[in-house]
Amino acid sequence: MAEAVMIVGATSAIARATxxxxxxxxHDIYLAGRNADELTRIAADLAIRYQVRAHWxxxxxxxxxxxxxxxxxxxxxxGEMRGVVLAMGMLGDQQAARDFPLGAEVIMVNFTAAAxxxxxxxxxxxxxxxxxxxxxxxxxxxxxxxxxxxxxxxKAGLSAYLQGLRNRLSHSNxxxxxxxPGFVDTAMTYGMAGLFLVxxxxxxGERIVRAVNKSADVxxxxxxxxxxxxxxxxxxEAIFKKLKL
Amino acid sequence: MNKLNQPLSGWGRYPxxxxxxxxxxxxxxxxxxxxxxIARGQGRSYxxxxxxxxxxxxxxxxxxxxxDSTAGTxxxxxxxxxxxxxxxxxxxxxxLPVTPGTRxxxxxxCVAADVHGKNHHHDGxxxxxxxxLELILADGAKVxxxxxxxxxxxxxxxxxxxxxxxIGEVSxxxxxxxxxxxxxxxxxxxxxxxxxxxxxxxxxxxAYSVAWxxxxxxxKSLGRxxxxxGHHADAADLPSVMRPAAKSTLSMPFDLPAFVxxxxxxxxxxxxxxxxxxxxxxxxFAHYSDYFYPLDGIAHWNRLxxxxxxxxxxxxxxTAGAFAAVTALLEKLAASRxxxxxxxxxxxxxxxxxxxxxxxxxxxxALDIPMRDAxxxxxxxxLDAIVLAHGGRVYLAKDALLTAQTFRIxxxxxxEWLRIKQAVDPDGRFASSMSQRLDLGVQHx
Ligand SMILES: Cc1cc2nc3c(=O)[nH]c(=O)nc-3n(C[C@H](O)[C@H](O)[C@H](O)COP(=O)(O)OP(=O)(O)OC[C@H]3O[C@@H](n4cnc5c(N)ncnc54)[C@H](O)[C@@H]3O)c2cc1C
Ligand SMILES: NC(=O)c1ccc[n+]([C@@H]2O[C@H](COP(=O)([O-])OP(=O)(O)OC[C@H]3O[C@@H](n4cnc5c(N)ncnc54)[C@H](OP(=O)(O)O)[C@@H]3O)[C@@H](O)[C@H]2O)c1
Numbered sequence: 286m287a288e289a290v291m292i293v294g295a296t297s298a299i300a301r302a303t304x305x306x307x308x309x310x311x312h313d314i315y316l317a318g319r320n321a322d323e324l325t326r327i328a329a330d331l332a333i334r335y336q337v338r339a340h341w342x343x344x345x346x347x348x349x350x351x352x353x354x355x356x357x358x359x360x361x362x363x364g365e366m367r368g369v370v371l372a373m374g375m376l377g378d379q380q381a382a383r384d385f386p387l388g389a390e391v392i393m394v395n396f397t398a399a400a401x402x403x404x405x406x407x408x409x410x411x412x413x414x415x416x417x418x419x420x421x422x423x424x425x426x427x428x429x430x431x432x433x434x435x436x437x438x439x440k441a442g443l444s445a446y447l448q449g450l451r452n453r454l455s456h457s458n459x460x461x462x463x464x465x466p467g468f469v470d471t472a473m474t475y476g477m478a479g480l481f482l483v484x485x486x487x488x489x490g491e492r493i494v495r496a497v498n499k500s501a502d503v504x505x506x507x508x509x510x511x512x513x514x515x516x517x518x519x520x521x522e523a524i525f526k527k528l529k530l
Numbered sequence: 531m532n533k534l535n536q537p538l539s540g541w542g543r544y545p546x547x548x549x550x551x552x553x554x555x556x557x558x559x560x561x562x563x564x565x566x567x568i569a570r571g572q573g574r575s576y577x578x579x580x581x582x583x584x585x586x587x588x589x590x591x592x593x594x595x596x597x598d599s600t601a602g603t604x605x606x607x608x609x610x611x612x613x614x615x616x617x618x619x620x621x622x623x624x625x626l627p628v629t630p631g632t633r634x635x636x637x638x639x640c641v642a643a644d645v646h647g648k649n650h651h652h653d654g655x656x657x658x659x660x661x662x663l664e665l666i667l668a669d670g671a672k673v674x675x676x677x678x679x680x681x682x683x684x685x686x687x688x689x690x691x692x693x694x695x696x697i698g699e700v701s702x703x704x705x706x707x708x709x710x711x712x713x714x715x716x717x718x719x720x721x722x723x724x725x726x727x728x729x730x731x732x733x734x735x736x737a738y739s740v741a742w743x744x745x746x747x748x749x750k751s752l753g754r755x756x757x758x759x760g761h762h763a764d765a766a767d768l769p770s771v772m773r774p775a776a777k778s779t780l781s782m783p784f785d786l787p788a789f790v791x792x793x794x795x796x797x798x799x800x801x802x803x804x805x806x807x808x809x810x811x812x813x814x815f816a817h818y819s820d821y822f823y824p825l826d827g828i829a830h831w832n833r834l835x836x837x838x839x840x841x842x843x844x845x846x847x848x849t850a851g852a853f854a855a856v857t858a859l860l861e862k863l864a865a866s867r868x869x870x871x872x873x874x875x876x877x878x879x880x881x882x883x884x885x886x887x888x889x890x891x892x893x894x895x896a897l898d899i900p901m902r903d904a905x906x907x908x909x910x911x912x913l914d915a916i917v918l919a920h921g922g923r924v925y926l927a928k929d930a931l932l933t934a935q936t937f938r939i940x941x942x943x944x945x946e947w948l949r950i951k952q953a954v955d956p957d958g959r960f961a962s963s964m965s966q967r968l969d970l971g972v973q974h975x
Contacts, residue, residue: 292730298555298590304813325608330593334618487673 289313289363293344294373296323298471299421302490303370308335310494312367315359316341317402338363346373346398356405367384368417368460369406371491373400375436376473382435395439400446407453410459417460417497420447424465424505427514430530444503451502462496463503467510482507531559538585541832541840544578544901544930547963549852557607559589560696564670565877568962571636574612574621576644577930579691586696588638594618595699597775603661603702608697609640609649613826619731623763624669624704627659636896638697641928644689644887646894648738648760648822651879655889657688658882660883661701668695668959677883686950689887691926693951693960693970708765712773712821715759718808722753724861729757729877737761738821738951742807744800745873745897748864752857756807763815774816781829785837788933791900796865796869799828834871835900843913844896851920852893858916859895866909872898885947888925898926907931926964935968944970 287459290307292300304314308331316339324341331339340362345351358368358426375394380389403418410416426440444463451461463489466482468474496504496521497507505511531550536749539546551570555558569588570580574860580863592609599622604615612634619625630645639645641663646655653659662676665687675684687694719725723743728734734757747754825831831842847855853929873961877907881890899906910931917924923940938944951972958972963972 296556320556320558322558326557326593326595329595333594333597333612472532472553475553476534 287312287471288365288367288376289315289338290367291315291359291363291369291406293317293369293399294421295318295327295341295373296368297372297374297473298335298371299469299489299493300325300372302436303485304339304490305334306494307370308337308339308492309379311337312336312341315363315364315366317344317359318373319343319345337411344402346394346402349401351400352398355407356402356409360409362387365413365417366409368410368497369403369421370419371403371428372398372421374423374473376433376438376449377436379433379436386423388435391435392439392442395436396442396446399443403450405447407454411454411457411511413459414457414460417462418447418450418454419462419464419493419496420444421466421493422447422462424467424510424514427465428517428525432530450454460497462504464496464509465503465505465510467505467507467513482509531563532840533584538573539839540576540580540930541574542901542924542928542930543832543835543837544841545578545581545963546647546839547578547581549581549585551585551587552585553590555590556740557591557593557698558664559590560586560698560806562666562672562696562717563660564729564857566959566961567694568965569608569638569642571639571642572634573631574635574639576928578967579643579926579929580639580962581964583963588636588696590604590805591698595965596701597622599624599949602706604635604703604704605661605699605701608641608700609815610627610634610637611635611713612637613898616789618816619704620707620710623706623708625707625818627653627705628656628702628820630824631823632772633819634826637700637702638692641688641697641700642690642692643698643925644884644889645927646878647865647877649782650742650878651679651735654735654879654882655688655887656898657684657884657887659703660684660688661703663669663697664699665694666696666698668955668957672698683954685883686885686954689884689926690947691886691964691970692962693965694954706741707762709763709768710818711763711815712818713813714810714812714821715743715813716807716818717759718804718811719747719753719755719757720858720908721747721751722755722853725753725875726893731931736917739877741875742803743860743873743895744765745747745806745834745860745863745870746797746800748861750790752860752864753875754804756804758807759848760816760821762818763945768815772817774905782831785833787836791834791836791869791871793867793869796871799871818908822952834938835898838901840898840931841902841906841910842896842898844894844928845913845922846890846925847917847920847922848892855920855922856893856895856918857912858899862909862912862916863897863899866905868899868902868906868909870897870899872896885943885950886926886941887926888923890923896925896927927956928966929964930966934967937968937970 328339425437567584568582588609596605
C-alpha cells in the first residue's frame, strides 16, 4: 500500500472523488469531517472499491486547540502520511454572511480553521522533507464581488496562506498546490441560478490527483478559468465597482 | 434542500416532463419532504415511473457499505449501480443473483421494479435474493424489511415502483462464479412453434435463456427466432487465451432521423442477425458483459428511435394461453408496420409474493415501438386487449400508456397493495406520474 493521504472536509463530493482517485492508486485514506455517519459510509465504500485502508476521525473545525491532537491521532492510526488535501469549505447564504457574526463563521471555516489544520500538516511534512499539501480554494478568491465577498475574502486569504506555505516548504521538498475550481456540480451549487461550464466532481478528483505529479503550483479547474479570471482581474477597479457581479 | 427544475424522461424518452429535482449527497438527506415526490435511480425504466412533481435523484447516495467476500453478501446504498457492484464482486468470484439486460441501473430501481433476468425460470426475481432493505417512510422512520421482517411492507415495496417509500439500503445474496465468462449456445427456430418447442425442451435448458425474435417475419415464419442459452463458465473449461470484453466506446451522438428505422431496414437487419446468430450452434465462450449487456456498449442507444422516443411494450402471458397470445401480438405488430428493432421472448418461472411484481409462470414478450404518431396508443390498446384476454399483464417498469382500469385487472392484488400504501403513506407523499395515471395513490375522503 502507498502511504496515506488525509482528506479534510471528506464529506464533500469533490473530496469523495479525490479520495477515490488517490485510493485507486493504492493510497490508504484518512477522512476528516464532522459527520460520523457519512464518514463511516464513505470509508466503507473506499475500502470495498479500492481495497485500501480507510479510516476517519471527527474534526471540529471551530475548535482550533483540538487540531494538533486530531492530527497526531490520525498519524498514529495511519503510520506515515504522504499528503493532505483540504476540501472543507462553506458557502452558506452569502447575503446573510454580509453581517456578523455569520460572516465570521464563513471566515472561520474557509480560512482560520483551514489555515490551522494546514499549519500542523506543514510542520509534519516539513520535518519529513517530502509529500504534498493540496488546498482547494476558489476562483471567488481572485476578486471580491458584491455577491459573495465574505466567502471570496476567506478564499483569498486561503490562497495567500497556501502561497506562503509553498514558499516556505519549497526548501523542504514539499509540494503545495492551490486548486481554484470554477463551478463544480456538488451540493454547494445544486439548483443555483447562473451556473455555467459546470465540472463534475469526478473530473475534479482526477485532475487534483494528477496535479501532484505535475509542476503547476496554482491549478485552475477546468483550465479555462485561469483565462476567465485573468480577464476579470484586469478590469479596472473604477469600472469593476460599478458592475453587478 | 436546493431544487433544480429540469426536463426528465425514462429510457424511452416518452413522456418528457419538467420536474423539480433534489439530489441528496448525504444519507440523512434521503428523506421525504412535505411535497409529493418519487425516488429515481438511473432512469432506465422506460416510461413515467420515475417522473413526478418532485423527483429525488438517488445517484449520489451510492456507497457500498459491506462486502463479505467469503459468504458472498453485499450491503450498499440504493443509488449504487449494478455496473459498480460488478466491478467489485466479479474479480473476487461473485456475481449478481439476478440482472436485467443493462447494468446501468441502480439497486433501488432493481428492488422497486422487482426485476427479472434470463434466469427467472430457475432463480426467480430480484426480491428473492434480498436479505433485507432499509426503507425510509413518509414520516421519516427508517424500517428494516425482508421476507421475514415486516414482510407485508417488503412484498409491497418490491415491485412497488417507489411508492411505499425511499429504498435507502439493500443487502443482497450473491452467487459464486469461477470466471467472468459465460458458456453460450444458440439455437435457431424457423417460427414461433419452433421456439416454444426449444423453450420446452428440458435437454436444452440452461441457467440462463432468452430468445431474440424477428418481429417483422410473417406467415409461416412468424416468430422466427434465435434462442440463446448460457451458464457461468467454469474457469477450468476456458481456453488459455480468452478474448477480453468488447470495449464500449460507441455512442449515439445524435437522434437518428425517423426514416432510418423503417420496415425495410429493420427487416434487412433482422435477416442478417438471424442468419449470423442462428448459426452459432456450437457452444462458445462470451464475456459476461457481452452476454448480459449487449446494448450497454452503445451509450445513448435510445436515440436510435429518434427525437419522439419509443415505448417498450412488455407483457407476460400465463403458459396455457401463451402461444396463442404471442401469435396474436406478433401478428398485430407486423400488421401495424411498425418496425420493432428489439423483440425478445423469454420463459418465466413461478410468481413470487410481490403484490405488484410482474413475473408469473408463462412467457414474456418485449417489443420496442417507436412513438411516431398517435396510432401507437391505439396499437397498444389492441395489444392490451390480447394480453387481458389471456390473463396476462404488462410490466410497469416499461409502461407509459396503460389505463388505470386495465392495470387493475392485470394486477389482481392491487387492492391489498393499496391498503399497505394507505397505512405507510397516509398523506400520499410518494407519487409519480405513473401512480397518478394508474390510480395508485392514497384515496382521500
Ligand atoms: C436496455 C434495458 C434492458 C432492460 N432489461 C430488463 C430486464 O431484462 N428485466 C427487467 O426486469 N427489467 C429490465 N429493464 C428495466 C430496468 O431494469 C428497470 O426499469 C429498473 O427499475 C431500472 O432501474 P433504475 O435505477 O434506472 O430506476 P429508475 O428508472 O430511475 O426508476 C424505476 C422505478 O424504481 C423506483 N426507484 C428507483 N430507485 C429507488 C429508490 N432508491 N427508492 C425507491 N424507489 C426507487 C422509481 O421510483 C421508479 O418507480 C431494462 C431496461 C433497459 C433500459
Ligand atoms: N462547488 C463549487 O462550485 C466550488 C467552487 C469553488 C470551490 N469549491 C470548494 O470546493 C470545496 C468542496 O466543496 P463542495 O462543492 O464539495 O461543497 P460541500 O459539499 O458543501 O462541501 C463542503 C465540505 O466542507 C465541510 N464543512 C463545511 N462547514 C464545516 C464546518 N463548520 N466544520 C467542518 N466541516 C465543514 C462539509 O462538511 P459537512 O458534510 O459535514 O457539511 C463538507 O465536507 C470547498 O472548499 C469549496 O469552497 C467548490
